[in-house]
Amino acid sequence: MTRRSFLLPSALAVWLLFACLLVSPAQAAIDVTQSPGQLDLGPHVQLLEDAERELDIADLLARDETLPWWPSGQETINFSFSDSAWWLQVELSNTGEGQVRRLLELGMPLHDYLDAWVVDEAGEVVEAWQTGDRRAFDSRPVAHRTFVLPIPLPPGETRRLVLRLDTHDGLYDATPLYLMSDGSFLQKSQRELMAFSLYFGALLALMIFNLLLYLAIRERSLLHYVVYLGTFFVLMFTARGFAFQYWWPNWPTFNNQMLPLTIGLFAVTLSVFSISYLNLQQHAPRLSRALLALAGLCLAGSLPALLGHYALVFRVMIPAAILLSSLMLAVAVWRSWLGDRLAQIFLVAWCVLLVGVSLYFLRVAGVLPYNFFTEYAVQAGSGLEFLLLALGLAYKINLLKNEKLTAERATHELHRSHSKQLELEVAERTRELEAANRRLAAMARTDPLTGLLNRRQFHELVDEELQRRRRRGLPLLFAVMDIDAFKAYNDTYGHQAGDEVLVQVAGLLGAHFRRAGDRLFRLGGEEFGLLLEADTLGEGRNAIEAFRQALEDLAIPNEQAETGVVTASFGLVCCTDYQRVPDAQRLYREADEAMYEAKERSRNRVVTRTILEET
Template structure:
């Protein structure tokens, strides 16, 4: 064995060797024997920055004690923009009596180059891999969207794991590093696959549904939404490593070009959709052009990726994306302030997505740490955003439908009016006759003063109701109401005031009796008829008393009345003997007699009468 310092005395060499050993960070082997669920290696590894990219695995194994290794202490390794290569190492020990297998996962699918070695206690390399996002997918020892390395540890032995991380042109993404057992990795992979399946399935379902809806109604905003959603789908599918695994596993260069280009296309489709959704070409055409201009800058900044330049792409794209986001936010706030409901929905949806995108890009830039919130913020925010935008599109389609119907009605009215003017001389008498017929039809049904059904309708509707009740066996309740001393009121206050009292009484009737089966009639003068949707005499008396009290509480002055205010007398009939009451006229007479009994008893009261057959 060669002495480390051959030209120095033995004692001095020993002291220098001890100083070098003390200066190097101590490597404590991690025990990975069972039970073992998983471990975040981020804070456990040692780091070595290879500024000139000059080290090889042989250099590390021969000059290990001379190299400036340092402890990581990062939960997630993040080198952001760096021109260096980075070496990582960690020692694993199997303290059990059985061989073990552990899976080391570099949980970042976009990492460019990953070289890995497993070194035994004698310093020999027992396993090595060269893989990464810029190498063919089949270089990965485990077919997975991220990088998974199987490490075998014999019983009672230690293995040193060395990783070399490098990039194409200096853009590192945050690098989570986990050590997992087979079972814990399978559980983690299944959870992630389930979550992403639900996420991408929901996006795909939204995209197909809105595409079919566009084909059905041809609303352009739907097409913009489908293209916007489709671009985002491809972007997320590529960013999470699924596109490289399933779509183009043998095209690493194309895979790396797709990500920045899809981001640029996403910016353009976002601007187009937003302009269409908010109708900016009509409300603010200059803002629409501004949005497309900034989106075009995002797309143009992605073009250098076609020549293999990626770090400059994101140095320009991130500020451009922030500018686009702020511009979109400003437009949405402005339109929302003006009361645009579509813009308000868009603002909420956009804010949710903005938060997710901001968290993700701040994590990429190294400002925020890697965690479940920053890593999956875009997925969570985008899922909520797309659902809200789908709701907004449905709302917009409904608005457009109403506007179209209104326009069609206006056009129809204009055409009808035009035709009427052209045929005025020929059709004048016909039009007058039609107008008279319409007025007669309305008068035939309703009382022109009160708007209530008239006496003719009373006979038709009550006769039909009696027939129906005769078949069902249900009791029918009908009341006649007569305003007390109404002639004296007209004599005192005049007929115009009397008409106003009739209108107020009618309005109060419509306010009180609003059930589906209630029917209100003006039978003549100050007399009204009420067909009630109740089943018992007690219920009918209760609702009539409530109305009688409400009428008295109106406190309409009437100096000739006993109480000084307008009141009414009521006769209420409950009938299920339809042999004795065969038609509306007989029912009216029964209720009218009960009403006159109320008049005879000092008015302002409800008198009831039951006409019941044998049960």
């Protein structure tokens, strides 16, 4: 055989193998037992474009071997403007001995249509959902601002998750995909809820404060600022999915219309406020008219949304918004170059907002990694922007006050008394704002479900107590408690019943541990921490045993537990060697290991561990 005749069949075989891979790319199933926390699922899914929108789930499963799936390779799934429907699939396996559940979150709340199926190893559909922000909110299997799908995985089996994404008008939003355990999802949701509560609470406080200030002094720039801030509040509340969840859950069409309309209104209110703030009608009337014209174009571009044309809306609004932002930035640079202090403050505030928006969209596009800063860059940037603009307004008010004092010498005393009254009102509003912030800070220290201290407070308070006990040479007793078979309890009785059990356990803890030095924490899920005001291991063990028995005596039914009722396992640590246990994290690890030993020893028991200083 010649070298050429040998190469031809070899090349043909390689080509056929490559073609087969293109038609049906092999991708190993994800072992969920190896990923107990949060997994970015974007790079692991396979994609299929349905240009004619002709496939349904039955056709897809029947023709699966011949369909041209290809691996995503994207951190964030992004189809941008497309007239096709898109299919995604991924396989999840459970190699453990018990059933587990994972939650799939599509992190963008603005998908029009989302259909999902869970397919077993025999090719049968075992779960199916039809949801999206063009369907009523109660179509979602989990009541959350984004789309969250619960996926049960029996032991030793593999499940195939198939998603179909479609749009009303050919516009897709970039979407991160996260696979999480219940605990990871709860922690993520709590972090998000805390961050957004602080953010929207701060915006409301600024709106109320400046509205009251406007009513007091009648400075028109303050009213423009309040309207601008209010429009931005509604825009962010809608874009983040909260408006659909809490304001109009049964009006999906209205929800989709509100987003482009509020963007157009935001452009108009931003232009009006900027003209008023920078006195552009006096300094540059032509530029004022140009800003209003571009803002009007943005608003007019949003009107087709009332007729259901959304792709057209953003094709018009995006270039108009870029032109408006560029012109506004140029005006701010020009006025700053001329030494206008208000323009300098405005320039810094506007740049901070643009940086925040840019970081967020670069993260959505997959250029920057997902982290706390890129996810909440818009909130951070806009929050700083509004604070800086409020500072600029205060500066502007001060300038106007000084001009009036200089121009109206005959009424100097009247103006001085008015200024003093204004300062008192500002101080009062500031105290109210500080009190509101203190209340928000107190909410951030506690667990919203049980009212116990949260994990953040655990680290702070236990570190302080370790230092205090070390200085006084006293032992420290700390216990970790975990409710037995709680995940199985949730699967059997439902998560609402599980939450009620957590509240009952927290109430029982509060009733048993009432000493001044006792501290109770919810560390996450069904896990609690107990910092005891006790001087000996025996005293601490007796207190824990009394609580353990009291919990068992409540006789809360749990058919999945060996005792038939809700019980808990405890790991109690008595520590005097503060060299080996220097901080709260190490103390937690020791108690957690003791608790898991209690789990292994048939549960519903207290396992103690002493860490004594060698003499």
